[in-house]
Amino acid sequence: MIVNQTQELARIKLQNQLDAAKTQAEKNKLGQFATPTELAKDILKYCIKFLPKDKIRFLDPAFGTGAFYSALLNLFPISEIDEAIGYEIDSHCGQEASQLWNKTRLKLNIADFTTCIPPEFDAAKANLIICNPPYIRHHHLTKYEKLRLQNLTKKITGIKLSKLAGIYCHFLLLSHGWMAKNCLAAWLIPSGFMDVNYGQQIRDYLLTQVTLLRVHSFDPKDMQFKNVLVSSSVVWFRNKIPSDNHQVEFTYSGSLTKPNKSQFISVKALKNVNKWTNISQLNSKINIERQGVKLSELFTIKRGLATGANDFFILTPEQISKYKLPPEFLTPILPSPRYFSVDEIEADALGNPILERQLFLLSCDISKNEIQFQYPSLWEYLQMGIKKGISNRYLCKHRRLWYQQEYRKSSALVCTYMGRQNRLKKTPFRFILNHSQATATNVYLILYPKFELEDIFNKKPNILRKVWQILNQISLDILISEGRVYGGGLHKLEPRELGNVPADKIIEIIPSFKSFAQ
Numbered sequence: 001m002i003v004n005q006t007q008e009l010a011r012i013k014l015q016n017q018l019d020a021a022k023t024q025a026e027k028n029k030l031g032q033f034a035t036p037t038e039l040a041k042d043i044l045k046y047c048i049k050f051l052p053k054d055k056i057r058f059l060d061p062a063f064g065t066g067a068f069y070s071a072l073l074n075l076f077p078i079s080e081i082d083e084a085i086g087y088e089i090d091s092h093c094g095q096e097a098s099q100l101w102n103k104t105r106l107k108l109n110i111a112d113f114t115t116c117i118p119p120e121f122d123a124a125k126a127n128l129i130i131c132n133p134p135y136i137r138h139h140h141l142t143k144y145e146k147l148r149l150q151n152l153t154k155k156i157t158g159i160k161l162s163k164l165a166g167i168y169c170h171f172l173l174l175s176h177g178w179m180a181k182n183c184l185a186a187w188l189i190p191s192g193f194m195d196v197n198y199g200q201q202i203r204d205y206l207l208t209q210v211t212l213l214r215v216h217s218f219d220p221k222d223m224q225f226k227n228v229l230v231s232s233s234v235v236w237f238r239n240k241i242p243s244d245n246h247q248v249e250f251t252y253s254g255s256l257t258k259p260n261k262s263q264f265i266s267v268k269a270l271k272n273v274n275k276w277t278n279i280s281q282l283n284s285k286i287n288i289e290r291q292g293v294k295l296s297e298l299f300t301i302k303r304g305l306a307t308g309a310n311d312f313f314i315l316t317p318e319q320i321s322k323y324k325l326p327p328e329f330l331t332p333i334l335p336s337p338r339y340f341s342v343d344e345i346e347a348d349a350l351g352n353p354i355l356e357r358q359l360f361l362l363s364c365d366i367s368k369n370e371i372q373f374q375y376p377s378l379w380e381y382l383q384m385g386i387k388k389g390i391s392n393r394y395l396c397k398h399r400r401l402w403y404q405q406e407y408r409k410s411s412a413l414v415c416t417y418m419g420r421q422n423r424l425k426k427t428p429f430r431f432i433l434n435h436s437q438a439t440a441t442n443v444y445l446i447l448y449p450k451f452e453l454e455d456i457f458n459k460k461p462n463i464l465r466k467v468w469q470i471l472n473q474i475s476l477d478i479l480i481s482e483g484r485v486y487g488g489g490l491h492k493l494e495p496r497e498l499g500n501v502p503a504d505k506i507i508e509i510i511p512s513f514k515s516f517a518q
Contacts, residue, residue: 007100008070012037014100015065018093035067035132035188042256043130043186043234044071050184050213050238052127055082059126061113061133061175063088065097068130069106081105085126087113089134114149114170118156118177125180132188133171141167149174159205162198169193169202176209179239185210191217191231194276203276206235207267211242217277219253219260242267250276274500277481293507296499299447303417303495304440305361305408308395312385313362313405314441320360324377332438333361337416337430343472344433351437361439363405408439412457412464413447413471418492428491429479431471433464445498456510463510470505478502 015034056076060068063086072084086108088094094110101108109116119125141149146163153173154160161169168189179185193199194217206212213236234256246267251259270276295301307313314333315325334345335357346354364371364378372379382403385391396402412434419428432444440446449457457464482497 008037008074011065011067011070011100014096015067018065018096033132033135034064037067037070039188039256040067040071041074043188044068044075046214046236046256047128047130047184047186048075050236052182052184054127055080056084056128057082057126057180058084059129059175059178060086061129061131061171061178063097063108064093064132066101066106068132069101069104072130073104078105083107085109087111087116089113114152114167114174122180125183126178127180127183129175129179129183129185131171131175131186133168135190136167157205157209159201161201164196164198165201166190169198172202173205176205176239181239183239185237185239187235189233189235191233191277194233203270206237207242207270209241210237211240211246212237212248212267214249214251215276216251216256216259217253244268275481292502292504294499295447295501295503295506296496297450298453298503298506299413299449299499301495301499302408302446302448304414304442304444304446305406306395306442307361307405308393309385309390310441312388312390313403314359315362317358317360323381325362325381326375326378329362329364329375329378330360331363332436333359334414334432334434334436334438334440334444335359336441336443337419337432343430344468345436345438347436353434353436353438361405363403365401365404367401408446409448410434410437410439411446411448413449413468414440415445415447415471415493415498417443417445429476429493431468433468445493445495453510466509467506470509473505474501 019034056072058069058072058081060066063069066086069084069086072081084104084106086097086106088097088108088110089112091110094108098106098108098110149167149170150160150163153170156177157173159173161173168187172187172189175185193202194215214234215236216234218232244267247264248267248270249262249264251262253260315323315330319325320327320330332352334353335355339357340355342355348354352358366374368379368382371382385403390396391402414432414434416428416430416432419430448454457467478501479493479498480491482493482500
């Protein structure tokens with residue numbers, strides 16, 4: 001039986017009704033984001049050339065209303081489908097889907113896939129698994145759930161996932177126990193597994209325990225799901241140990257059937273790179289296995305400080321005057337980069353940044369009793385913070401003194417931590433030359449020079465300026481390859497990722513510094 005248009009329209013109508021019945025917060029918590037019809041079809045179409053000759057034994061561990069099952073029935077006659085099994089944890093969705101497909105061969109289990117036991121014999125296992133697993137981030141999993149899932153995935157694959165792994169990672173590894181020999185699998189998952197540290201175990205699995213066939217990364221600006229700021233990928237693999245010379249196809253942007261970019265990379269090369277996004281996004285001229293000095297060998301790179309309550313601890317001169325706050329507990333701090341367009345910040349005689357928007361950080365290291373008797377105006381201001389619940393916020397209540405900030409000294413070089421690329425802004429990252437004594441919040445990465453580099457900068461400001469210019473000339477492709485990208489084209493760099501950026505050109509202008517970097 002080929003599913004007709006009427007039945008697919010009924011499925012879409014059901015999906016819309018189910019979506020409308022839940023708030024966005026409920027969808028986020030359950031990780032329920034329906035697969036678009038055309039995308040489901042394209043994923044199944046690509047499977048055709050890799051499917052085994054046997055009749056199809058289909059499995060979808062996160063069935064929903066059955067977008068993939070509908071695509072399966074649309075592309076294959078019923079005579080070629082031996083069985084079709086689905087699992088759906090949402091009982092309401094599962095019951096409605098069961099009624100929708102009750103005249104087909106589907107066996108839909110209303111159950112949590114992660115609690116179900118896979119078949120013992122190969123003949124009873126699936127030879128085609130297609131899934132868009134729940135996108136539930138680790139924050140929504142209890143400690144018990146994380147431990148249970150970790151133990152299960154380790155039992156089935158020998159791999160213990162990080163506690164930071166989302167549930168989609170567990171779904172992917174747990175399905176290994178349901179795969180027959182040579183089973184074909186296609187997974188629609190967040191692209192983050194190619195970047196983040198907790199994705200390393202998934203990448204290892206795809207390179208060692210199965211034969212990875214293709215990875216398609218959608219353009220981050222082309223979000224596949226509404227109201228979800230996450231970029232998506234489709235991963236195809238076969239349940240077979242890869243050969244030594246196996247090559248994986250990486251495609252990027254466009255559609256699955258007509259990608260904008262395509263290239264093949266050997267499994268051996270993939271094992272030597274930390275991130276996979278640079279393979280599909282970067283210019284082929286960039287060497288995947290870059291050698292030489294890295295920024296982390298010249299700079300200690302730290303995220304700026306997190307106050308836990310910027311609106312309370314970061315103040316304007318007008319607010320400082322209004323509340324009569326003592327200057328000895330105030331430090332200049334850079335405003336968010338969106339408030340200024342210059343990339344070089346000059347300083348006044350007091351070391352404050354010369355910017356239209358001037359801000360100061362409140363931080364005090366003396367006891368409450370001392371404050372109460374020596375600085376009554378500061379005491380009154382802190383009482384306002386207590387009444388507003390500032391002192392009970394997570395970061396504040398875990399400090400020795402809730403009103404004392406972590407220490408981040410100023411630095412001559414800072415980098416914006418995240419941003420978007422558009423017509424007006426060619427790069428999402430800006431390296432800023434800071435001549436002031438201002439510290440920075442966690443929207444910046446702070447570069448502290450190592451060894452004698454700081455002394456060189458102090459004695460030879462022209463060297464500092466050249467280094468700053470070199471940093472701003474770093475290829476955007478390189479920065480993006482080390483960082484990560486989210487839905488909507490939001491780029492982000494963590495300290496360690498910025499530290500991996502090549503620094504050979506900096507060494508070239510400081511020959512005497514080579515020995516310190518080695």
